[in-house]
Amino acid sequence: MRDAQPQTIHLTDYQQPGYWINTTELTFELQDDATLVTSVLALEANSAVDSQGELTLHGQELELVAVELDGQALDASRYSTSDESLTISGLADQHTLSIVTRIQPDKNTALEGLYRSGGMYCTQCEAEGFRRITYYLDRPDVMSVFTTHIIADGSRYPVMLSNGNCVADETLADGRRKVTWSDPHRKPAYLFALVAGDLLSKEDSFTTMSGREVKLQIFVEPQNIDKTDYALDALKRSMRWDEETYGREYDLDIFMIVAVDDFNMGAMENKGLNIFNSSCVLANPATATDAAYQRIEAIVAHEYFHNWSGNRVTCRDWFQLSLKEGFTVFRDASFSADMNSATVKRIEDARLLRTVQFAEDGGPMAHPVQPDSFIEISNFYTVTIYEKGAEVVGMIHKILGADGFRKGSDLYFERHDGQAVTIYDFVAAMEDANGVDLSQFKLWYKQAGTPIVTAAAEYREDEQALYLTLHQQCPDTPGQSGKKPMWIPVQLGLIDSEGNDMAVNVSPAQNPQGLDTWTNASQVLHFTEEEQTFVFSGLKEQPVLSLFRDFSAPVKVRFIQPEEELLFRLQTDSDGFNRWDAGQQLMLGWIQQAQEGEFELPETARQVLAELLADESLDPAMVSYLLTLPSEAYVAEFSDQVDPHAIHLGRKRVRLAVAMALNEEFAACYQRLESDAEYQPEPEQMAARALKNLALSYWSLASDAGVKKAVSQFGKTDNMTDQMAAMVALVNSGDDELAPKTLDAFYEQWKQDPLVVNQWLSVQCGSSEIGTIERVKQLMEHEAFDWRNPNKIRSVLGAFANQALCHFHAEDGSGYALLADAIIRLNASNPQIASRLITPLTKWGRLVPQLSEKMKAELQRIADEPNLSRDVYEVVNKSLA
Template sequence: MRTDTAPVVRLEDYRPTDFLIDTVVLDIALDATATRVHADFSVRRNPAGRADAPLVLQGDELVLLSVTRDGVRLTADQYQADPQGLILPGPLPESFSLTIETMVNPSANTKLMGLYRSGGNYCTQCEAEGFRRITYFLDRPDVLSVYTTRLEAARADAPLLLANGNLVERGDIPGTGRHYAVWHDPHPKPAYLFALVGGTLDTLAEEFVTASGRKVEIAVHVEAGKRERAAYALDALRRSMRWDETTFGREYDLDVFNVVAVSDFNMGAMENKGLNIFNDKYVLASSDTATDADYAGIETVIAHEYFHNWTGNRITCRDWFQLCLKEGLTVFRDQEFSADERSRPVKRIADVRTLRTQQFAEDSGPLSHPVRPRTYREINNFYTATVYEKGAEIVRMLRSLIGPAAFRRGMDLYFARCDGTAATIEDFLGCFAEASGRDLGHFAQWYEQAGTPVVTASGQYDAAAGTYRLTLSQATPPTPGQPTKAPMVIPIVLGLVGASGDALPIATTNEATVDADGLFVLDSANATITFTGLTERPVPSLLRGFSAPVRLESELDDDDLVVLFRHDSDPFNQWQAGQTLATRLILAAMRGETVNTRFGEALGHFLDSDARNDPAFAAQVLALPSEADIARDIGRDINPTAIHNARLAVKRALGAELAPHLNALHGALQSSEAYRPDAANTGRRALRNAALDLLAAGDATEGAARATAQFDEADNMTERLGALAVLVLIPGAARDHALATFAARYGDNPLVLDKWFALQAGIPEEGTLDRITELARHPAFSMGNPNRIRALFGSFAMTNATQFNREDGRGYDLIADTVLALDARNPQVAARLLTAFRTWRVLEPIRRGKAEAALRRVAATQGLSPDVSDIAGRSLE
């Protein structure tokens, strides 16, 4: 039974379940307030479990109607039950049938877990522990069952009925106005992958022919009137399916694949077997309502959830401690898909930006945890950047270490050996160790050790000897529960660049030290590489492609960085050199020092010579390091206002210096062609918006005029929103007019208004708190919709560093009050919002004290959900 305070769950305490449920037959009569669930289970004792153990099933806010075992209805004294659980005491037969009838109220389910209503439609979310809100069950991922689901509903209420698997039967129930559909999924799956949908939905469908010639109907179902905006999602699904066949040899295994978009969803999407349920943010798109970033997001999330069919569904996790086994691996797969579909260097930069902003911040604060945590209280709080993004980086490092060919062999072995099982990290790594012939025991520490390693590099050039001695060292800072850290296995891809920009040959005193691709493996605290045969001092290009999720500290001076920025053949390190130069400018501005113009000169040269060759990459180059990036570089006693002011000063100086280049670029990149979300046009629009942003920083008057013209003339959301993003940072009539015009145009489109809410929540001005209070009363805003909450309060807390971290503490109080108001309604969303405090300990003392006080006020509140209580408690440890 569940108590108010969730108990600590420990990996070391895992033991197999005492019982298994081989088949699940559900008969669900949908009703808005009184849905009846009739569940038949075939239960057998697990040979690996305890003899004579009771059957303990989990529930969550359930109403129990009846319990029947082997055809005999049990009386209340034959079992123990409350809304949170059901126990059948032992001894029990080796195998038996169990029928449980429950009733749930979908309309009252504001937690959006289990069965609930969204936009008048029925839908489910069962990961991680939502199935227990539908019926009592062994709700754990290592219980794999074959499901048959019969859905029944009033045809007027839910003309479309969907569940996992293949459609077996459908029909009307004569004289009742009701109809039914029976779905069967032949593939055993855990309860968290169960799904159903019932409602009035428009469908866009087509036939997909697999590599072996099987015909599959793929379909996207959306709320009425939104069918035309589903075309890109269907196209992304088709491309994802073909890519997985080509790249990983994975063919789809059912007759249908359904995607359903709903407007109320706690997450981005869910990979339920054959019936993916999506937040409509990641399905709906048109040129007038979605930005290029939205299109890219749809492509990525559609692919991610589809790829789970094998890495998550066919092979699932033994327990929730292995969550990264499906999520980190699948993020790696979706990143590779998007890189192949678009620009690989730009995708890599974007992914590293996300990693550094989200996961590095998580790794350095009180919420730090290993990729495979050892304990948890509330599993919902471990769907984190560490599990997803850092988990993906581990897979990427694994491929670097053993090579692409061995990696593919390892993946093939993993699919063959673990198909139909609930696997562990050890199972996964074992396949790659066998495929490559390498011992991966040391590498496995990436899953067990929290924190971001810091790699320090220094070099010494001996002109007389023609040698360059590179010394590398590593150390991982202490994190909660792990005060001391062992050296990690860190793949470092490197190269040498001459002052003229030529790539220098890599020859070492030990040929095995650096391989032909420039890979060096740092697996000890310190190492030295001596490069020979050099006729000039090299500039080392380290961590090419960001080959490991570490922080790199080097002694390169500004001249060295300019060489890399102008000449490095590795696009990531070329971009990184520019980011490092810009960071040094901002830090110098914080110290009141004169701004060095070397970066401005190099940037001007880049804009003239290279920017139009790859506009998407150029747009990344023009984007200065974020305030969060600068804060991470400083590390402690952070004053967000000082960072903001210094960054703005550098941005203004660069904008003014580069104005001729930016003006020419912004005009030249205008296009009269019809909108297309392809890579080339996306890159062009990205660079045009980046040029406008920097231009406006240098000259607000000229910038406002250009932004207003772009806003008025734009025929697509990317350029319209890009212009509005510039205008909201320039107080005055132009801003007010643009905001009002945008709201009037899109007043009936909640997803587009989310962008409007988010931009205003991010304005770094004194009056933003009052603006947010006013926006929370806007007719389009709802505390019942996670997207609205994230757009307004999430954007404020996560992106508006100056106002969230106000010295008077009012920003902290606003978010604390919002968390407390939201907790009873939707604990998951409330807990995620509270993670905005994750970096409070590195703030300067006054802000640190205010943030701590707000956190303690949340933690001291009676009746907190386990979700929020867990985040508050860990944040204060």
């Protein structure tokens, strides 16, 4: 276990390594009791650094067997070891260093480095897992050409994979098999991968834009071979899109994906050998929902896009993590928008930012997109680094326009191919390619927190002009106060009384650097000062203002519009995102109102919602979002002091009121969208199912006829999307007989499929109706639960703490105690998962006092535990500071 008072690492302390590793040759001997790893490293002194002939390599939980320098055993006086390092002294400028270590993958419950998942060997090396394999300069700026030999019993491990291209496959004199892989591209150790097991593969090929044929393979355990078609097709779509959109061609002869059941993350972009959590790659209509298909498509694309934005050009150090992750999330979001509905994708992105990232920005773990310091880098794989980082890249795209952004990305890849660089190298390429100064914009990378934009609009009839005054302020966050004004792109529209967009005319002098990234209907204002006033002329009537269209910046907006204007925008706004946003503002007001007493849906609102349900010209997926209430977590982000029970009650009242007021409309919508067509995971069908099942959720809440339809759909459907939707409707119907009967039937049908069972666990633990503490405890003792499997833990404890908020926030604090017990247990076995489970407990400061004290006490109980991992230590202590 790591030191209980670990050292903080600071960006300002970055120094280049004293030595480079030009080549790395690895030999793995997979044995029953342990694995023997031999590394041969070609060292070269870094002329820019005075190393004084000393080299310290990282290592963790390693047994050192032998050390040789230039073919000779190294005298013990020239090296020393600690729990986390091997230091060698008396070195010259160049050496060949050979190290033999013994590791125990079977006992590796942290799922970092080399470990076993069932009968399969696999690796996870990002961020610092490689140091669990051998002593190495485990840092992203040390890039090396890797050759990997895998030696094992070929009958037990017929598939042996690593990065690059397979260059040799032979049988040794003792009968074991030896497979050799060579990766011609320099890479840091975090991109190393190895897999060995009894696997089947689904194969295809892709012809690149230059005419090269690339072999594509997805490896899975034999029982899952029928669940690989969609991921393979998504991979080919991703490859084609990256060529067409960014001009990026794949660079190896083979691209492989492996599905692994026990995996801390979603997936990993190891060069040429992507390793995926099985939940992010396996799907067929019977077992995967539409949401799962869309997630698979997005994650396959994300990891493939990393081949250039992360692998060919990588990070200099881990403070630059958003260089690869923010840019790649932006790329995969753009891909998903092109493959499906751009409006729906933007709504999904904004919901995540507003619910999760804004909460992170407002809490004790708030940090910039480029952090200044950390204790454990694994704690910074956050929505701020990924999703807010993507929004920052998106704002650059908004400022420069599509053509300007493409020029910048081309220059970035050309300038830095094969290098480990910084976030500011990326920004510099955008500046240099477009002749734009983004110095002020870079504050988005260095200032933590969510900016608050206050807007005031005045229409002057005598001038036929609208005066819009914007004021920005970014709240203090831990370690940062007195924030400077940011460069905020504000995309807006003006709507006339007929619901049409008006021409938007603003003086070019009000936008800096001559940037012209707007159309007459939807303009991007460049808001760069603490307060600015923009004047729009030639307006013959007072317009309705549509601010921050397309979620043009990740900010909180304070702009009061009366309910009639919000309803008008919900009906007419040409920007689909802002239509949704107007509806969310309306519903948020209803929920806040309903916290004080009974609620009845206003007739004007009922009519608007009824019209939306009946309008067949609209995208059904968008309509489903327009009719979806803000989640309890979303509502909490708009509360100065959070009372989870009041929020739950208010939302429940509004949901029932909407269901009752539109019962007939929901029934008609459902019946209109019922279909006997064969299931296809394609956008049009997915959109129809989304609205149909939303209608079912409301209909079943309001009438027995809706409940009967849910029972029928549950029993007769041929796809998981409809079956899961029906089960959720029945679980939430409040029927004490139907809910357990449905859950039991579902488990009996699917108990042999772990991924489906995970959904069954999540439905129960995340339900405000049945997700009680007692239910969670029962499921933690169930045969389907496994403390070693991160997906099981997330399905039970993650769903409970993040979704069943009325139960998690039990007034006696028992929900907090349950989560704290789990964190303490996992601290010893899987610190990464333990630290990620802490997030719900970090919000204690915003709760009503009677809950806040109990939550803080559980955090303190965790902090008082001996032998805390760095992962848990950092999050808990920052949360209590």
